[in-house]
Amino acid sequence: MAGRIRSGDRHEAIADLHAFLTDFDIDIAPVHDRLARAAMKARIDYGQGFGTRGGLNFGDCFAYALAKQYSAPLLYVGNDFALTDIQSALEP
Incomplete structure (x- = not known):
């Protein structure tokens, strides 16, 4: 992900992040x-x-x-x- 961000391919980095979160069943917790x-x-x-x-x-x-x-x-x-x-x- 960091490599894609540095190379300017931010949209692919976002896709990578979403795939990572999905693959490892990671939830993003809201701050209440x-x-x-x-x-x-x-x-x-x-x-x-x-x-x-x-x-x-x-x-x-x-x-x-x-x-x-x-x-x-x-x-x-x-x-x-x-x-x-x-x-x-x-x-x-």
Whole structure:
């Protein structure tokens, strides 16, 4: 997808993205009030620049909030989420 975007073929990149989402049965979650509030709480609890152990950026805070909402583990790399109470998808 990134290669198509860089080469200027954005319409094909969009088609690739739709195919990827369909092939892997990925849903795009809407940001509703409850999720936005949970993401803001995560930002305060684990966000960068809030004097916390966590280092989540704002996008990470939405991933955290969505995982908490669905009681789902989260697949991530690095240590930022490891400093939160979220379960890793790689844990047995």
